[in-house]
Structure formats: structure tokens, C-alpha cells
Amino acid sequence: MSGAGFILGINLVVAGLIASSFMAVAAHSRRPLPARWLALAYLVGMINPVLEFAIASFSNSPWMFVLAFAVILGALAILNIGIARKYEVGVPWLTMGLVLAGSIVACVLTLDMPRQSFSRMLIYQTPYFVMQALAVSIVAQARNRARLDNALMALLAASSLQFLSKPFLFQIFGGTGASPQDYLTTSYAMFSQALGTVFAIAVALTLLVILMRDVLSDAAARSETDPLSGLFNRGGFEQQADIAIRAARRLGMPVSLVIADLDRFKSINDTFGHVAGDKVIMSFAEFLRSAMGEHHFGGRIGGEEFATLLPGTNLVAARLFAEGARSTFAGTTIEGLPDAKHVTASFGVAELMDGESYSDLFSRADKALYLAKESGRDCVKIAPRTEMRRAGDRPAVAVSV
Numbered sequence: 001m002s003g004a005g006f007i008l009g010i011n012l013v014v015a016g017l018i019a020s021s022f023m024a025v026a027a028h029s030r031r032p033l034p035a036r037w038l039a040l041a042y043l044v045g046m047i048n049p050v051l052e053f054a055i056a057s058f059s060n061s062p063w064m065f066v067l068a069f070a071v072i073l074g075a076l077a078i079l080n081i082g083i084a085r086k087y088e089v090g091v092p093w094l095t096m097g098l099v100l101a102g103s104i105v106a107c108v109l110t111l112d113m114p115r116q117s118f119s120r121m122l123i124y125q126t127p128y129f130v131m132q133a134l135a136v137s138i139v140a141q142a143r144n145r146a147r148l149d150n151a152l153m154a155l156l157a158a159s160s161l162q163f164l165s166k167p168f169l170f171q172i173f174g175g176t177g178a179s180p181q182d183y184l185t186t187s188y189a190m191f192s193q194a195l196g197t198v199f200a201i202a203v204a205l206t207l208l209v210i211l212m213r214d215v216l217s218d219a220a221a222r223s224e225t226d227p228l229s230g231l232f233n234r235g236g237f238e239q240q241a242d243i244a245i246r247a248a249r250r251l252g253m254p255v256s257l258v259i260a261d262l263d264r265f266k267s268i269n270d271t272f273g274h275v276a277g278d279k280v281i282m283s284f285a286e287f288l289r290s291a292m293g294e295h296h297f298g299g300r301i302g303g304e305e306f307a308t309l310l311p312g313t314n315l316v317a318a319r320l321f322a323e324g325a326r327s328t329f330a331g332t333t334i335e336g337l338p339d340a341k342h343v344t345a346s347f348g349v350a351e352l353m354d355g356e357s358y359s360d361l362f363s364r365a366d367k368a369l370y371l372a373k374e375s376g377r378d379c380v381k382i383a384p385r386t387e388m389r390r391a392g393d394r395p396a397v398a399v400s401v
Contacts, residue, residue: 011197012049018204019043025211030218035211037082042204045075062111069107069124073100076131079203083135086211087142087149092134099134103127121167132160148213152206159199166192226300228278229285237299241309241358244297248311248352255352256318257365258308260284260325263344263377265304268337276336280304280343283334291325307362315351315382322347322380330378344378 022039026032051068077096084091106123113120139145139153173188224236232240241257248255262268262284269277281304288298288308298308310318330344337343348369352361364383372381 009049011193011200012046014197014201015042015046015049018201018208019046021204021208022211025208025215029211029215031086031214034082034086037078037085038204038207038211041075041079041082044071044078045200047071048075065111066104066107070100070104073103073127073131076128076135080131080135080138083207084138086207086214087139089138089141092138095134096131099127099130118167118171121170125163125166128163129160132156132163136160148206148210152203152210155199155202155206159203162195162199166195169195228281229300229306230282231285231288231306232297232299234299234301237297237301237307237309238358240297240299244309244311245352245358245361253312254314255361256310256313256315257350257352257361258310258318258322258325259301259348259362259365259369260288260306260308260322260345261302261369261373262304263346263373265343268343272337272341276334279336280334283332284329284343284345287325287329287332291321291328307365315349315384318349318351319380319382322349326378326380346372346377347380348372348383349380350383 019039019042022035022042026035026039029035048068048071051064051071054064077100080096081091106127110120110123135156136153139149139156142149145153169191170188173186173191224232224239226233231237245255262280265277265280268280281300284306285298285300288306292298292308293310293313295312296308296310298306301307308321310321313321326345326347330342332342333339334341334343346369348365348367348371350361350365350368368381368383372379375381
């Protein structure tokens with residue numbers, strides 16, 4: 001077997017392994033469609049080595065040559081669909097359709113050109129360049145690209161350019177042979193197949209890493225998210241709060257914490273059922289999301305207890321936030337409850353003091369919440385900063401200002 005034939009055999013095996021890897025990722029992904037399209041691209045690509053072997057071994061049909069060309073171009077088009085689905089970018093269906101149709105026609109028209117013609121090779125390779133360049137434009141349209149996504153874009157750009165380099169390599173290495181059967185014995189075939197294999201594997205591995213990054217990110221997010229409210233759970237909220245507090249300290253920004261507890265929530269479950277209680281939880285969570293600013297975040301830290309961290313917000317502004325939330329939610333009609341039934345909440349507010357950790361901040365806000373519950377519920381109490389205390393106030397005790 002020639003060197004080029006050996007590489008074609010490797011291509012066949014590697015494409016199958018890559019397709020299987022993408023299918024495995026799809027099985028564990030929250031969004032399996034991109035990985036399935038990418039798997040299909042490499043499955044279609046597996047047809048090409050089979051056709052190349054068939055052409056070199058026993059077929060003199062020019063249509064086998066056209067089919068081998070169309071298979072690779074089609075695989076690149078399917079790859080573009082998978083990349084577009086992954087980055088949630090529109091698929092350039094019309095452009096790809098025109099490239100496919102026009103390229104196949106051009107390939108047929110070149111069948112009578114001399115095999116050693118530079119123009120024939122340029123016409124043959126240019127559609128591959130265009131189709132791969134479309135992948136670059138798809139990634140470029142993606143929002144919030146990370147370094148790995150930019151690396152993929154650069155790799156796709158290099159892969160597209162390697163197709164344009166092949167007519168020149170064709171000249172350097174002495175062409176593709178006098179007949180289709182001679183192709184696999186040429187130096188050009190070995191170099192061209194090796195170059196294509198390197199880029200195909202590099203693109204596939206980069207895409208696999210990106211998809212695995214997304215799978216792990218989704219898994220981490222699910223582990224930190226309360227499924228009913230859609231907010232952070234207690235562990236996720238505490239982790240994010242520690243990060244936000246460290247960042248605020250570096251920037252010299254104030255940070256406040258608001259803890260809310262739904263009043264008499266057990267009676268809602270007992271009177272109207274747990275489905276209605278779940279509706280109350282979801283309604284309050286949605287209300288918090290709509291009330292929070294861009295850099296704020298919330299969590300469900302207990303059965304009916306919620307916390308909101310407000311970086312860049314001092315105690316006075318945090319109290320206004322809590323008062324606004326309390327009064328607005330008290331007037332909200334909740335699906336599953338009678339129109340006359342309104343749910344209230346009690347709030348405790350604290351601002352981070354120098355030297356405090358998140359647990360210290362939480363402890364003071366929780367004491368303020370306890371005071372609000374003891375004061376008749378449906379109210380806001382604050383744990384003031386040290387300079388706001390009056391003579392006689394006990395340490396860490398929440399007071400109303």
C-alpha cells in the first residue's frame with residue numbers, strides 16, 4: 001500500500017472515532033443537536049476514503065471523481081450547520097446551497113481538462129476554501145466568544161487557506177499522476193492527504209473540547225441552581241457571593257445583602273396545596289429577577305427563604321430596594337391563589353463592613369430578618385453599619401432606622 005493509501009485508511013478510522021465521540025457528547029449534552037450535526041459531518045466524510053480507494057483500484061468512471069468531490073464538500077457544509085447550531089447563529093443555507101450546486105457543475109465541466117492543469121486544480125479546491133471560510137464567518141458572528149472559540153476561528157481560517165495552497169503544492173510535488181489510478185502513488189497525494197488529515201483532526205478535537213466545556217459548564221450551573229425557582233441554590237449563591245465580595249473589595253465598592261422570607265408560607269401549602277405553594281415560590285423568584293440590577297444576583301437559600309446580593313449598593317439603597325420589593329410583591333396576584341389572597345414577605349438588610357466575611361454579613365442580615373418576623377412580618381429591618389449604631393445597641397443586633 002502506498003503512503004497516501006495508508007493515510008486514507010487512517011482517515012477512515014479516525015473519522016469514525018471522531019463521529020462516535022461527537023455522538024457520545026450529544027448523549028450527555030443539554031443541547032445535543034450541534035454534536036449530532038458534527039458527528040454526521042464526519043460520518044459523511046468517511047465515504048471519501050472509500051471512494052478514493054475505489055477510484056484508484058478499479059473505477060475509471062469520471063462520475064466517481066465528481067461524487068468524491070461532492071462528498072467532502074457536503075461534509076464541510078454539514079460541519080457548518082453543526083457549528084452554526086452550537087453558536088446559535090443562522091445557518092447560511094442559501095449561500096451553501098449555491099456553493100454546492102455551482103461547484104458540482106464546475107467540477108463536471110473540468111473533467112475534460114488535463115489532469116496536470118493548474119487551473120483545473122484551482123477550480124477543484126476553491127469551493128472547499130469557500131465552504132470552510134463560511135465556518136469562519138459563522139464563528140465570527142457568535143456572541144461572547146472565549147479564547148477557545150477564537151482559537152477555533154483561527155484554525156478554521158488556516159484550514160480554509162490550506163485548500164488554496166494545494167494547487168501550488170500540486171505544482172511543487174509533480175501533479176496527481178497520469179491517471180486516477182496513479183493518484184495514490186504520487187508525492188502530492190501523500191502530502192495533500194496528510195495535510196487535510198491534520199486539519200480535520202485539529203478542528204474536530206477543538207470542537208470536542210468546546211462542546212465538553214459547554215457540557216461541564218451546564219453541569220456546574222445545574223449543580224448550583226435551584227430547579228424550582230431557577231435562582232442559585234444555597235451552595236451556588238454562597239460561592240458567587242464570595243467571588244462578588246472579593247471583587248467589590250478590590251474596587252472599593254459597597255456590598256449589601258437582602259434576605260427575604262415569605263410570610264406564613266406553611267399555611268399556603270396547607271390551605272391551597274403544594275402546587276399553589278410552588279407557584280408562590282416561582283412568582284417570587286421571577287419577581288426578584290425582574291427587580292435586580294445587571295450586577296445583582298439572587299438565590300433560594302431555604303424552603304421559602306431568598307437572598308439577593310447587591311454589589312455596588314450601600315445600606316440606604318439596599319433598604320429602598322427591599323421596601324420596593326416588599327410593597328410591590330404584597331400587591332401581586334399569584335396564579336393558583338384567590339385574587340383576594342396576597343402573599344407578603346419580610347426582609348432583613350445588611351451592608352458589608354470592613355473585615356467581614358460573607359458568613360458575617362449573612363448572620364447580621366439574618367438577625368435583621370428575624371427582627372422583621374418578630375415585628376409582625378411584612379416589613380423591612382436593617383442591620384446598620386457600625387457608625388450608625390446608637391449608644392446602648394447590642395453588637396450584631398438588627399435595629400430599625
